[in-house]
Each structure stands twice: as structure tokens, then as C-alpha cells.
Amino acid sequence: MELFDANDARTLAEAALRSITDSTARARGEEFFRVLVRDLAAALDVTYVIAGRVIHMPDGQEGIRTLAVWGGEEFLPNMEYSLEHTPCHNVTDQTMCFHGCGIQQDYPLDTLLVDMKAESYVGMPMVDTEGKTLGILSAIDTKPIDENRRLLALSLLSIFTARAAAELQHQDREHLLEEKVSRRTEALRAAQASLVEQEKLAALGALVAGVAHEVNTPVGVALTAASAMSSYTAQLVQALEAPKVSRSDLVNLAARLNDAAALIEQNLHRAAALIGNFKQLAVDQGTEHVSTLALKDYVQGVVSAHSPELRKAGIKVEVEIDHLLRPRLPPGKFSQVLSNLLMNAARHAYPDGQGGTVTVRASTADGWLEMDFIDQGVGLAPGVRERIYEPFFTTKRGQGGSGLGMHIVYTIMQQMGGAVEVHSKPGQGCRFHLQMPFEVRTSPPPA
Numbered sequence: 001m002e003l004f005d006a007n008d009a010r011t012l013a014e015a016a017l018r019s020i021t022d023s024t025a026r027a028r029g030e031e032f033f034r035v036l037v038r039d040l041a042a043a044l045d046v047t048y049v050i051a052g053r054v055i056h057m058p059d060g061q062e063g064i065r066t067l068a069v070w071g072g073e074e075f076l077p078n079m080e081y082s083l084e085h086t087p088c089h090n091v092t093d094q095t096m097c098f099h100g101c102g103i104q105q106d107y108p109l110d111t112l113l114v115d116m117k118a119e120s121y122v123g124m125p126m127v128d129t130e131g132k133t134l135g136i137l138s139a140i141d142t143k144p145i146d147e148n149r150r151l152l153a154l155s156l157l158s159i160f161t162a163r164a165a166a167e168l169q170h171q172d173r174e175h176l177l178e179e180k181v182s183r184r185t186e187a188l189r190a191a192q193a194s195l196v197e198q199e200k201l202a203a204l205g206a207l208v209a210g211v212a213h214e215v216n217t218p219v220g221v222a223l224t225a226a227s228a229m230s231s232y233t234a235q236l237v238q239a240l241e242a243p244k245v246s247r248s249d250l251v252n253l254a255a256r257l258n259d260a261a262a263l264i265e266q267n268l269h270r271a272a273a274l275i276g277n278f279k280q281l282a283v284d285q286g287t288e289h290v291s292t293l294a295l296k297d298y299v300q301g302v303v304s305a306h307s308p309e310l311r312k313a314g315i316k317v318e319v320e321i322d323h324l325l326r327p328r329l330p331p332g333k334f335s336q337v338l339s340n341l342l343m344n345a346a347r348h349a350y351p352d353g354q355g356g357t358v359t360v361r362a363s364t365a366d367g368w369l370e371m372d373f374i375d376q377g378v379g380l381a382p383g384v385r386e387r388i389y390e391p392f393f394t395t396k397r398g399q400g401g402s403g404l405g406m407h408i409v410y411t412i413m414q415q416m417g418g419a420v421e422v423h424s425k426p427g428q429g430c431r432f433h434l435q436m437p438f439e440v441r442t443s444p445p446p447a
Helices: 002-024 030-044 087-092 111-116 147-241 247-284 295-305 307-312 331-349 382-387 405-415
Strands: 048-056 062-071 080-082 097-099 120-127 133-141 315-320 356-365 368-375 419-424 430-437
Touching: 002 030, 002 147, 030 048, 030 062, 030 133, 030 147, 062 087, 062 133, 087 097, 087 120, 087 133, 097 147, 120 147, 133 147, 147 247, 295 307, 295 315, 295 331, 295 356, 307 315, 307 331, 315 331, 331 356, 331 368, 331 405, 331 430, 405 419, 405 430
Parallel strands: 315 356
Antiparallel strands: 048 062, 048 133, 062 080, 097 120, 120 133, 356 368, 368 430, 419 430
């Protein structure tokens, strides 16, 4: 009879092992532990099965955070509890713990056992490959556990605690890998953001140099006119102090003085306009606010600030925008888009100083502002067109190209809730089509 009972117990254990192994084979993470505790409870014919991870409680003591709890007919909510005065404390010391009956009397301070109306308990540790206890797996019943069920419980728990420990170790490694990837990703994002900011500053620096050179011309002309005006004034004083002076001499000197004054005024206005456009561009690029823009005047101002570079490349910009168009846009972001598109045309559309025209058009449709930047230059090769928005991709490597200009355009358009498309064929020019809300209410977070 004893031989039959042993064979019967072994057959039952093998059947339970196959069943639980099949049910948990494809499960991972939380689902693995839920399937495990449910099927172990059914195989062992016990009310409760708990899978838990060892943690440190707020008071510094060791505790358990349950991964899954089966409570007879359903899963129970996960919980945390201290190991002090519980049979689980012995288990975390890597000791198998078995109490066939009277578990409440053996651990009178464990209120959880009272709430569960526990009578018997069997538990085993989940030990990783380095010998560290990661958690526990315990079966608890409201009736005593006989010898056959004890052997079955020990057999199944010893097998599945190893499987559970491997699952926990896998989760820990995945978590560490995710943290490492996250840290490196953040570092790369920070580095890229820094490079983008440096590119913006470099572009602004190039504008400073260009504007300074451009301002020199009208200021130089004004200085020359002022010097001539001083000479004409001295001649006028000399003529007035002479015994005789003719009307024609006075009229001639007055005309010269008037011409010199007009020349000074004209050139100083030109210098002031250049400086004003640059100043507005510099101020706009440092702000995030949204304001109403007189679109044509604003675009012409940005073009004027870039006139030195555009003139050097032999590019004439035609702005075909209705004076009445007044979208609400963030000037800082919008001016950066305009600047990068203009500089892209100056550097790539018409190489070798051949020069040409860039046309800027704008229209509205269904609450969207649509703009086109069109050139009749060399166009884009298919491989370049597909990668034009990639950060650090440039065809001017070693010639001052950073590969961030069009990436900045793409990123800013996304931040404004819009999009940019490029249409081009080799030798047939290039058209950048921008679409953005006519009223950008807020600046979305960076993509």
C-alpha cells in the first residue's frame, strides 16, 4: 500500500510539473507569477500561494513585496509586509520552512496568518545564480498538509523557485539595461541639444560678422559726406566773411551742403535698418513667446539681416506674400526656420557663385499657414533628399557644414505643430514646403 501511495504521489507530481511547466513556458514578468501561483495552488490543493520579492521596508527592516497572490478563487491585491515574526523570515535565510499544522501557534505575532485562517505553511527561497535570495514562494492552507502533499509541495516548489529566481534575475538585468540605455540616450540628447544650440549661436555669429561688414559701407559713405560737409561749411563761412559774395556761390555751396546732408541721412538710415533687423532677429531667436506678425514685413526683415551672405552668393530673394497676412507665431522659432532655409540656399542651391533667385510665397488654407521656399538651383540627389533632415548629415563636410541646419528646421516645425516637406530633382531646383497652424497657441514639447 505504501509503494502504491509513493507511485501515486510521483505520478501526481509529474503531471503537475508538466501542467505548470506548459502554462508558464511562454509567460513573462507579472503574467508568469500570476500563472505560477494559480496553477501551484490547484496542483497542491491549497488555498493560498504567494510569490514575493525581498525588499527593504521604510524602517530599514527586510520585507516582502508580493508579485502575485492566489486566494482560493481569485487573485488578491499585491501587498507589502515585514518579515519580522513571520515564517517567511526563515525562508529568506535560504532555509526551507514547513509547518504541517499549527502555524498560527508557532507564529502568534503574524497577523496575516490570522487573517488567512492559516493552519499549514510550506515555503522556499528564490535564490539567484550568485547565491542571493531574491524572493520567496510559499503555499498556505486552512487545513493541515499531509505527508503526500508535503512531498509534492517540496518537489514543485524546489523546481519552480529556481525558475522564478531566473525570471526575477532576468527582470533585474532588463531593468539595469533599460536604465543604462536611458542614461546614455539622455546623454546623447543633451549632447545633441548642446550642438544645436552651438549651431544657432554660430549662425548668429556669422550674421554679426556679415552685418558688421555690411554696416561699414553706409557708415563709411556717411563719414565721407560728413567730411565734405565740413569742408563746404568752411567755404561758406569764408565766402560770407569776404568783402563781396555772389548769390550763385552761396546757392552752389548750399546745394552741396544739402546733398551731403541727404547722403548722410540716407546712409545712416540704411545702417540703422540693417542693425535694427539684426537686433530684432537676435532678440526673437532668444524668446519663446507667440505674437502676431506682419508676415511680409517680417520675412523681408529676416532677408535683410542675411543680405551680406545672400549678396556674396549672388542670390536675390523675392518675397511674394500678401501684406494682410498676420499669423500668430513664435518669432524666435520662426526666424530660425527662415534663417536656416536662407543659409541653406546660399550654401547649396547655387554653388560656385553662379547666383540665382529664391522665391518665398505664403498662403492660408483651413487654419493653416503654408509657405514655399523655391530656388532654381542644382537640386538634390535622391540620397541627399532622403537624409536631408538627419542631424549631422551634410554634403559640405570639411567646408564648414555642420549638418544641423535642416535638422533644426525639421525639429522646430514639429515643435510648432507643423511639418516640412522637400520636393527636388537633380538639376531642377528645390522647393521646401512648410505647413504650420496659422495661430500657434502654445509651443509643444520638443519631439
